[in-house]
Amino acid sequence: MIIIAKVLLTATVENVGHVGEVVDVADGYARNFLFPRGLGVAPTEHNLARYAKERAAHEAELLEREEKARRLRDRLADVTLAFARKAHDDDRLYGSVRVEDITAEIEAAVGEHIESSRVQLERPIETLGPHSVTINLYKDISVDVRIRVDEEEQKEE
Numbered sequence: 001m002i003i004i005a006k007v008l009l010t011a012t013v014e015n016v017g018h019v020g021e022v023v024d025v026a027d028g029y030a031r032n033f034l035f036p037r038g039l040g041v042a043p044t045e046h047n048l049a050r051y052a053k054e055r056a057a058h059e060a061e062l063l064e065r066e067e068k069a070r071r072l073r074d075r076l077a078d079v080t081l082a083f084a085r086k087a088h089d090d091d092r093l094y095g096s097v098r099v100e101d102i103t104a105e106i107e108a109a110v111g112e113h114i115e116s117s118r119v120q121l122e123r124p125i126e127t128l129g130p131h132s133v134t135i136n137l138y139k140d141i142s143v144d145v146r147i148r149v150d151e152e153e154q155k156e157e
Helices: 027-034 045-077 099-110
Strands: 004-009 022-026 080-085 092-097 125-127 129-138 141-151
Touching (some): 045 099, 080 099, 092 141
Antiparallel strands (some): 092 125, 129 141
16 A cells, blocks of 8 residues: 655656645655655645745746747747758758757757757758758647758859
8 A cells, every 4th residue: 555645845856746836645755755855845834835935936937938939939930941961863962951950050040049859850851852840849839840951052163
C-alpha cells in the first residue's frame, strides 16, 4: 500500500508540479527526494503564504513566455528563409541545410534565438526548392516556417 503525502513544492519539479503548488506524492518520494533536496515542504499555513508570492511570480513568467511565443509565431508566419547552396544536376545539394543553419537564419531575420531542439526536422534538407519546417515555440504554440533553397550562383573565372 502506497501512502500519499501532500507536499508544497518550493521549486518546479519535472512531471510533478510548479513552485507553490500543493501536490500529492508518495510518502517515500517526499521523505527521500523532495524534502532532502529542498524541493518541497509541508503545506502549513505559514509555508503556503510564503510561497504564494513565488507562485504568482512563476505564473506571471509563464504567461509572459506564452505571449512572447505568440508574438514570435506571428512574426515567423510571414517569413521565408532563403538559402543558397551548390547543387548537382538532379537538384540534390552538395551540402545540406541543417537545423543549425535554420536557427541561425531565424536569429538573423527576426532577432530571436531559437533552440535547435525546437526545430522539427527529421533529416537535413538535401534538395533545391521550397520546404516547410515546424518549430515548436512553447507548449502547444508552433509555427510552420517556409524555406526556399536556391542554387548558388557559380563564379566565372
